[in-house]
Amino acid sequence: MIRETSVRLRHVEEARIDADAEQVVAFTCPGDRLDPASARMLERLGVAPGELEASGLLPARVHQVATGPLLGAGRPRRVVLVGLDPEAGAVAAVRDAATIAGRHAEGDGPIAVALPTLAARRPGATEALVEGLILGRHRFDRYRSGVAPRPSALDLLVAADVAEDALIAEARRGAIVADAANWARDLATTAPADKTPEVLAEELRAVVAAAGGSVRIWSERELEAAGFRGVLAVASGSPARPAMVEIELRGDASRDAHVALAGKGVTFDSGGLDLKAVESMYTMKHDMGGAAAVAAAVYAAGRLALPVNLHVALPLVENMPSGTALRPGDVIEHWNGMTSEVVSPDAEGRLILADAISYLTTRAPRSLLAVSTLTGTTAVGADLWGVFSDAHDLAGDLVEAGRRAGEPGWALPLWRPYRSYLDSAVADLRNTGERLTYSVAGIVASLFLAEFVPPSLPWAHIDIAATVARTRLTANAAWPAGATGSPARALVRWLEATGAAA
Numbered sequence: 001m002i003r004e005t006s007v008r009l010r011h012v013e014e015a016r017i018d019a020d021a022e023q024v025v026a027f028t029c030p031g032d033r034l035d036p037a038s039a040r041m042l043e044r045l046g047v048a049p050g051e052l053e054a055s056g057l058l059p060a061r062v063h064q065v066a067t068g069p070l071l072g073a074g075r076p077r078r079v080v081l082v083g084l085d086p087e088a089g090a091v092a093a094v095r096d097a098a099t100i101a102g103r104h105a106e107g108d109g110p111i112a113v114a115l116p117t118l119a120a121r122r123p124g125a126t127e128a129l130v131e132g133l134i135l136g137r138h139r140f141d142r143y144r145s146g147v148a149p150r151p152s153a154l155d156l157l158v159a160a161d162v163a164e165d166a167l168i169a170e171a172r173r174g175a176i177v178a179d180a181a182n183w184a185r186d187l188a189t190t191a192p193a194d195k196t197p198e199v200l201a202e203e204l205r206a207v208v209a210a211a212g213g214s215v216r217i218w219s220e221r222e223l224e225a226a227g228f229r230g231v232l233a234v235a236s237g238s239p240a241r242p243a244m245v246e247i248e249l250r251g252d253a254s255r256d257a258h259v260a261l262a263g264k265g266v267t268f269d270s271g272g273l274d275l276k277a278v279e280s281m282y283t284m285k286h287d288m289g290g291a292a293a294v295a296a297a298v299y300a301a302g303r304l305a306l307p308v309n310l311h312v313a314l315p316l317v318e319n320m321p322s323g324t325a326l327r328p329g330d331v332i333e334h335w336n337g338m339t340s341e342v343v344s345p346d347a348e349g350r351l352i353l354a355d356a357i358s359y360l361t362t363r364a365p366r367s368l369l370a371v372s373t374l375t376g377t378t379a380v381g382a383d384l385w386g387v388f389s390d391a392h393d394l395a396g397d398l399v400e401a402g403r404r405a406g407e408p409g410w411a412l413p414l415w416r417p418y419r420s421y422l423d424s425a426v427a428d429l430r431n432t433g434e435r436l437t438y439s440v441a442g443i444v445a446s447l448f449l450a451e452f453v454p455p456s457l458p459w460a461h462i463d464i465a466a467t468v469a470r471t472r473l474t475a476n477a478a479w480p481a482g483a484t485g486s487p488a489r490a491l492v493r494w495l496e497a498t499g500a501a502a
């Protein structure tokens with residue numbers, strides 16, 4: 001279930017520091033200098049900058065952290081100092097530093113903090129501060145015994161000169177977006193046995209419905225009757241029955257125009273009869289990260305009352321090997337009547353998305369996005385998702401939204417000549433080419449999806465196989481190893497801009 005953080009804001013002047021502020025978060029600029037706003041706040045709390053310097057607590061480098069106790073009555077008991085990155089842009093600098101501070105904060109007691117001087121009076125800075133702190137405090141505690149659950153409240157003592165209402169509205173937005181992303185992280189991290197398609201569908205329904213979406217869960221029997229044979233074929237090897245979550249969110253009742261979103265929801269991908277090696281199978285509980293990120297963005301769009309209409313299809317399956325599993329050589333007739341020859345049962349995401357996409361296009365959306373962990377990796381590494389699209393404005397808008405969200409992506413070519421790799425001797429197309437290197441697999445997979453989209457519809461495929469989770473190698477100061485929730489926050493920023501542009 002989603003955990004909604006309650007945020008309380010008080011001005012630091014009003015708080016009784018001795019009783020109230022348990023921790024203080026302060027920021028430094030490169031080269032050992034306290035950010036001026038942090039310095040003023042610390043002095044107000046009775047902490048002289050020289051004292052931190054003397055105890056060697058000032059981080060000198062960008063994103064470096066120092067924590068330590070503060071002794072003496074009438075003061076916060078602990079300080080967390082983070083080095084700002086002034087080159088990241090004001091809002092991004094605040095969000096990144098706050099995320100790192102959140103990781104090092106303890107418990108859920110009140111935190112005193114001042115917006116860095118570089119972000120003073122910047123719209124979105126308070127939102128970024130709250131968003132970062134909540135993202136940073138994320139811990140997946142479902143299976144841990146004897147540890148405190150992750151905090152459900154954020155009590156901030158802020159030193160700020162912005163009108164209270166504006167501050168509270170921003171803090172609320174930051175909490176909604178961070179809670180949504182943390183929910184996507186929780187879903188992706190949940191053990192596959194605890195999120196079989198029918199179980200996951202119920203959780204998505206409960207959360208999205210509470211945010212104002214109308215949700216229908218398609219059962220296996222209903223999928224069969226309607227001809228979603230790509231979904232059924234992939235699910236056929238597992239005893240867990242498939243499901244599809246269909247969502248409508250009407251944020252702008254004055255218009256019919258809507259955006260269509262599809263997300264890949266493979267709750268566990270063993271590779272089917274194209275069984276993966278155990279090292280690559282180990283992380284395959286993340287293979288529903290696309291569906292989770294889309295559902296999280298829809299939740300946030302509902303809670304934020306964004307003026308957009310959404311139509312969403314999230315096919316959920318488990319891909320397992322068995323005597324009833326999909327075989328190499330099988331031919332599937334998809335929802336729209338097109339056929340695909342299965343070469344690899346491990347190229348299953350496109351088979352379920354083909355059904356979902358062709359279903360969504362029948363209502364004439366004004367644009368369509370598919371989000372999926374489709375191809376083992378994208379060409380742009382662990383920091384960037386890849387977006388494949390012929391619609392350059394749409395791809396550009398998505399990349400811009402990702403930049404603003406701190407969840408960056410990169411536009412990659414939907415190179416049409418590679419379509420010939422998908423030529424089949426027996427069906428309309430085959431589900432993958434022969435011996436594709438990873439670098440081209442993302443393009444070819446996207447071209448497979450393109451076959452199910454009408455030529456006039458602007459659409460994009462976001463491949464998140466490399467960004468859905470960090471590993472110990474790609475973890476950094478803000479993002480530990482584990483699921484990221486990406487690109488839920490980028491999608492929210494894109495939907496925000498889409499609503500504003502309409």
Ligand SMILES: [Zn+2]
Nearest residue numbers: 269346347348
């Ligand atoms: Zn697969």
